[in-house]
Amino acid sequence: MLIGAHVSPSGGPAMAVGRGEERGCRSIQIFNQNPRQWKARVYSDEEVAAYHEAMKGSNVEQLVIHAVYLLNCASEDPEIRDKSLASLIVALNAGAQLKAKGVVLHPGSALKNGGSVEEALKRAGQVIKEALAESEECPLLLEDTAGAGGTLGRSFEELATMIEVAGGGKRLGACLDSCHLFASGYDVRTRESLTAVVDEFDKVVGLDRLGALHVNDSMTGLGSNRDRHVNLGDGEIGREGMIAFLSEPRFEGLPVIFEGPGRSGKEIDPVDMAWAFDLRSRGLAERLAAA
Template identity: 35%
Template sequence: MKYIGAHVAVEKGVSSAPVNAHAIGAKSFSLFTRNPSRWKSAPISDVEAEKFKENCRKYGYESRYILPHDSFLINLGSPDPDKLAVSRDAFLDELHRCEQLGLTMLNFHPGSHLNQIGIDECLDRIAESLNIALEQTSGVKAVIENTAGQGSNLGHTFAQIARIIDGVDDKERVGVCIDSCHAFAAGYNLADPEGYEAMWREFDEVIGMKYLSGMHLNDSKKGLGSKVDRHEVSGRGMIGIGFFEMLVNDPRLDNLPLILETPDELHWSEEISLLYSLVR
């Protein structure tokens, strides 16, 4: 079964996320558990955390179909010691918030070398950051998101992601989220059936399908291999509707959170309905 949803708003507190997801017909969802543009945010109250859990139960959302996203500021591979320290502290706080909410995964962008250290050194630093955070928490899997390859951001090849995983001590607590726009921008031709299969074949050979923990379903405004991260509404971009039809009929992607991050949230309910209509 496919669990398609979207990254929903939490202006009224994290407890509103399940409510907002239910309102658009989502069977899974993503959220920010803190302000993604600040280093520090107010803690989640115990009352709010319990209300979140209650709403998840009310609307039938299990933790395995909820994929929270961490702050955009965090760089677990930062070459700057001060920025690395604050990133590690913020990431640890994100994991603690997930623990508090009863969530079992945290999605994050790997990090950037900022052209100041080597690629391998940065990848190893990201793995070290994960080990430090995972040792201080329990029950939450760190889910690496592939990137588009913009600038000095790492994680745009499966080999890079595999190196991070190799450096993580507890392999049971690391996973991968594939963003379709990022993959296409990085050079994986998801618009073509052969390219679609080639990507999953490489993923399995280099990383392993057992690590696949979710997906972000985004079309792309820019072309194949552009290395530009610009999301587009499903079927209206350079990847095209054929990819989404292949995906929703692919049994390898059953029972995973499949999350829309497309530009117009007012149409997410329509997109979710469209994607389910493609299931044969």
């Protein structure tokens, strides 16, 4: 399990590797462009070369790119869908340049005034299919959502539907977020309940499509449909749930990204990463003792 954090790519992707190392990360996640703007950020050959050189001498083993939150592949507005498609293509091509584990995408949302979820899933799937056809080999990982405001991906069935509509190719996968799972009604508070959730994901989507994870505790309760992160062990999922998530055998080898807020409330620091690794160690010891 490659535990890491979301870090800033300011100054180029090689700088993000250095920030990951400073924090003790074994994986990192970055935005490939300013998350508040549509303007694309295309990496130069020099930036790409510097990134790969930084990775060679680093303890950071994998990179995940997070597509910016402005994207709504399910929008009924053709202009928003076109902008989302263009931005997603740029992100996927950046992922190919940097040999990322994948690009994580919030697929979009149905209209808040009662738009059809079924039609929204179809629109999102079609945009995703086109983005894959017009980009390089980087995988695209659809993130499950907390379910607020008509967001798509609140259930494994919705993820499976979008994957199917988008063509079902090998580049399509999923990223599961512990906070989102919990907020959308999947109980991950114990080892036993997490096992059942992972079993269900395998049945509906398939574990072979699981490419990355986000590990965040939840400020709000089970099924709240509210996406509110808190530090690991400080929320409604709790310490036991975080220990279970960070030691789940079927998550081994995957990047597991802590997104914050971090103990300082400003950014993720080495102490936050050390705590995540400590929780994992406790979980591994508990599983060994129970074996």
